[in-house]
Amino acid sequence: MNEYQKSRFTAKIIQSLFNTVSGKTICILGFAFKKNTGDTRESPAIYVAKTLLNEGASLKIYDPKVEESRIYEDLTHPLICEEPENVRKLVTVHRDAFEASEGTHALVVCTEWDEFVTLDYNKIYTGMMKPAYIFDGRKILDHQALIDIGFHVQTIGRKLRRPVSSRCWSSNPSVN
16 A cells, blocks of 8 residues: 555545444454565555654554564554653554454454455454454455444445345336
């Protein structure tokens, strides 16, 4: 993600969650710059996390390779955070995607890990607050399958809408 996309993506998250993330808990899936590495240099997740924290969100972060200490170091770096003591209060790092997603308002996919494609999203949906949102920053997920489960799904570049119920009919007979 380039700088403009990171900014636009994060703004879309905030806007979708009723223009505020204050007091909400968001799960970030993936903190590494790219899959199959623990490297966080220039990772979009740092920008996304910083912005969400600045807006008052609590974060639950899961990445299969990035060490917990690295995540806290990145988020408390002086160029990223003015109040590092708040990071420890507002961020928890998890070693399991299901645990990280439990009780959250939204999932934000920041790294294209293969395991994120095959997660049991029915199980994740059950444990999340409703309405449940997924923001796919890497365009790796099956968006229609997620919509069918009940998620509100958004990705970079386009907004995906939940299907209209078959009980909702248009007043225009040619549409029905």
